[in-house]
Amino acid sequence: MSKANQSTALPKSVRRYGPLAVLGLVAVWTLVPLFWMFLSSLKIRRSMFEFPPTIIFEPTLRYYQDMFLGANPVTPFLTNSVIVALGTAVLSVGLGTIGGYGLSRLDLRGKKPLAFWIISTRMAPIVVVVIPLFYIYNALNLLNTHIGLIIAHTTFNLPFAIWLMRSFFDEVPVALEEAALIDGATKWQAFRKVSLPLVLPGMGATAIIAIVFSWNDFIFALIFTNNATQTMPVAASQLVTQTGTLWGQVMATGVVILLPMVTFGVIVKRYLVSGLTMGAVKQ
Amino acid sequence: MAQIALNHVTKEYSGADIVAVDDVSLEIDDGEFLVLVGPSGCGKSTTLRTVAGLETATEGDVSIGSTRVNGLEPRDRDVAMVFQNYALYPHMNVRHNIGFGLRLATDMSKGEIEDRVEEAAGLLEITDLLDQKPKALSGGQQQRVALGRAIVREPQAFLFDEPLSNLDARLRKQMRTEIARIQEQLDVTSIYVTHDQEEAMTMGDRIAVMNDGKLQQVGRPNEVYNDPANRFVAGFIGSPSMNMLESEVAESDGNAELQSAEDGALTYALSAEMTDEYALTPGDRVTIGARPEDVRVAVSPDAFDSQSHETTVDVVEPLGSDNLLYLSLGETTWTARVPPSFEPSTGESAYLSFPPEALHLFDERGETLKSRDLTDPLTTSRVTAAGTD
Numbered sequence: 001m002s003k004a005n006q007s008t009a010l011p012k013s014v015r016r017y018g019p020l021a022v023l024g025l026v027a028v029w030t031l032v033p034l035f036w037m038f039l040s041s042l043k044i045r046r047s048m049f050e051f052p053p054t055i056i057f058e059p060t061l062r063y064y065q066d067m068f069l070g071a072n073p074v075t076p077f078l079t080n081s082v083i084v085a086l087g088t089a090v091l092s093v094g095l096g097t098i099g100g101y102g103l104s105r106l107d108l109r110g111k112k113p114l115a116f117w118i119i120s121t122r123m124a125p126i127v128v129v130v131i132p133l134f135y136i137y138n139a140l141n142l143l144n145t146h147i148g149l150i151i152a153h154t155t156f157n158l159p160f161a162i163w164l165m166r167s168f169f170d171e172v173p174v175a176l177e178e179a180a181l182i183d184g185a186t187k188w189q190a191f192r193k194v195s196l197p198l199v200l201p202g203m204g205a206t207a208i209i210a211i212v213f214s215w216n217d218f219i220f221a222l223i224f225t226n227n228a229t230q231t232m233p234v235a236a237s238q239l240v241t242q243t244g245t246l247w248g249q250v251m252a253t254g255v256v257i258l259l260p261m262v263t264f265g266v267i268v269k270r271y272l273v274s275g276l277t278m279g280a281v282k283q
Numbered sequence: 284m285a286q287i288a289l290n291h292v293t294k295e296y297s298g299a300d301i302v303a304v305d306d307v308s309l310e311i312d313d314g315e316f317l318v319l320v321g322p323s324g325c326g327k328s329t330t331l332r333t334v335a336g337l338e339t340a341t342e343g344d345v346s347i348g349s350t351r352v353n354g355l356e357p358r359d360r361d362v363a364m365v366f367q368n369y370a371l372y373p374h375m376n377v378r379h380n381i382g383f384g385l386r387l388a389t390d391m392s393k394g395e396i397e398d399r400v401e402e403a404a405g406l407l408e409i410t411d412l413l414d415q416k417p418k419a420l421s422g423g424q425q426q427r428v429a430l431g432r433a434i435v436r437e438p439q440a441f442l443f444d445e446p447l448s449n450l451d452a453r454l455r456k457q458m459r460t461e462i463a464r465i466q467e468q469l470d471v472t473s474i475y476v477t478h479d480q481e482e483a484m485t486m487g488d489r490i491a492v493m494n495d496g497k498l499q500q501v502g503r504p505n506e507v508y509n510d511p512a513n514r515f516v517a518g519f520i521g522s523p524s525m526n527m528l529e530s531e532v533a534e535s536d537g538n539a540e541l542q543s544a545e546d547g548a549l550t551y552a553l554s555a556e557m558t559d560e561y562a563l564t565p566g567d568r569v570t571i572g573a574r575p576e577d578v579r580v581a582v583s584p585d586a587f588d589s590q591s592h593e594t595t596v597d598v599v600e601p602l603g604s605d606n607l608l609y610l611s612l613g614e615t616t617w618t619a620r621v622p623p624s625f626e627p628s629t630g631e632s633a634y635l636s637f638p639p640e641a642l643h644l645f646d647e648r649g650e651t652l653k654s655r656d657l658t659d660p661l662t663t664s665r666v667t668a669a670g671t672d
Binding site: 173175176178179180181182183184185186189193194197198 | 336368370374
């Protein structure tokens with residue numbers, strides 16, 4: 001290392017603890033509200049608004065009880081959310097894999113503009129397309145159906161899924177497929193038995209992104225669903241009533257929405273990281 | 284096993300206006316090992332891929348055995364290919380890599396496939412690696428697995444696409460022998476693509492030299508070395524490369540001689556027979572060529588019977604078995620391979636000489652006028668002596 005470099009370098013303690021401090025700050029910023037939400041969901045309404053908030057108190061499960069066993073249980077909404085998220089994931093990953101493979105392998109004229117056009121559809125804000133989509137859905141009888149919402153979510157996930165899958169296929173050497181072709185495989189077999197198994201982590205990563213988008217989506221779900229097909233975020237919003245906000249239920253619903261994603265995230269963390277970096281790192 | 288024939292094969296890439304392979308005709312005999320050699324981008328790999336079916340010929344026919352394979356998919360051509368980067372399937376262990384083709388394209392039972400895989404692995408001495416994944420293997424081992432995948436199918440032909448260029452020098456030489464041994468043992472028609480002329484010389488039954496998409500010469504290794512068809516082949520085959528010098532035929536005192544074009548650094552007197560035989564007339568532009576192993580060097584011109592030329596020693600490269608001398612001859616540098624005992628110092632002046640039988644001459648278009656005369660005067664005289672005795 002040169003002298004100049006050393007003189008401009010930060011003190012050792014800053015270099016070591018600086019990043020930790022920044023990460024710690026971000027963690028606090030992200031986790032404190034979630035922790036507060038979780039605590040509040042266990043408090044009776046009165047103690048929810050105390051300041052300073054109490055950390056030690058007698059917890060109650062009444063909001064959760066109310067949510068699952070009360071007059072209006074959230075179970076159907078939870079089911080809707082799961083159906084739509086899984087449907088979106090399957091469609092996005094399936095179509096994204098095929099599209100990404102095509103963009104990666106085909107020798108097309110105008111491949112670059114095509115790829116850009118695909119991703120550009122993702123640049124429009126959702127609210128811009130909601131009204132035209134509403135009319136289209138109305139005409140096609142897709143309003144208030146699971147499949148309607150799945151299609152809407154897939155439309156928004158697909159460009160990203162295609163781009164992601166393309167970068168994964170780009171990492172698989174063409175020679176592998178050529179070797180398979182010479183070994184006696186058809187083009188389909190070369191794709192299915194050689195390339196596809198190698199992009200599985202990528203498909204996993206794409207699925208996770210699709211699920212998270214679908215699970216958290218509010219605006220599509222709000223416009224395109226009715227009581228029977230509502231997803232969790234919309235159900236949560238209806239806890240803000242004309243007579244007041246049911247804070248306890250809001251907090252408990254928030255926890256229920258969050259919990260599956262956190263669990264899922266922890267389980268697939270390694271998978272997700274290896275998937276997302278596999279596309280980026282040249283071997 | 285089968286003969287492979289290429290008949291006026293041309294491959295053009297329409298989008299880029301590139302002619303990768305230009306009217307190549309080639310016949311590879313049943314069981315023959317043909318090496319396609321040439322610099323990068325000369326079209327040798329494209330030619331091979333056309334035989335494999337990974338590229339389609341724009342014009343011309345490719346046949347394997349008695350079948351014209353032009354329209355056939357790679358899997359219907361019954362050939363096996365070894366790739367430069369091995370192209371092993373990373374998610375399968377060695378056993379599955381080798382058996383992949385048999386599982387996919389034959390109706391052999393699991394047991395039969397297993398036997399064939401074991402047999403191939405035995406031949407390549409990789410039996411103990413069968414349950415490993417490719418990632419766990421060294422480059423040399425990966426290459427053996429790639430070979431195993433090719434031989435297990437008992438195809439009509441082996442196609443090798445620079446299979447050794449990713450290995451280190453020592454391993455490369457070892458695998459070179461190995462591949463030659465296996466090919467001979469299995470007696471399968473093979474096309475081997477390489478840019479390494481040494482590999483071509485040592486491995487091929489015949490060598491096909493390509494440049495700019497065109498076939499330059501096909502022949503046995505020694506033929507190509509001793510009697511190159513043109514300047515390109517002369518320069519490409521042989522290491523270090525053949526020394527060359529542009530010259531012009533001139534006349535001096537009624538005798539023809541070659542004068543180096545630019546700086547007059549070399550004047551080579553021509554015998555009357557040579558002038559007649561190659562129809563050289565004053566003013567003809569001719570390239571002189573001499574292989575480093577044919578160039579003799581001495582400190583004094585008296586050491587030679589034939590004509591010698593003064594030079595300066597630029598660099599001495601000891602190789603152990605020989606010394607390579609880099610000699611400046613006007614503006615060009617010539618190389619000479621001399622015995623290790625001869626070790627002049629840099630900057631010293633020296634004399635080089637090459638006998639007329641070692642002289643190569645190329646015309647203005649680069650075509651060969653004269654090649655090395657292989658009749659060894661010693662052998663000839665010995666034969667004569669024996670005959671007269």
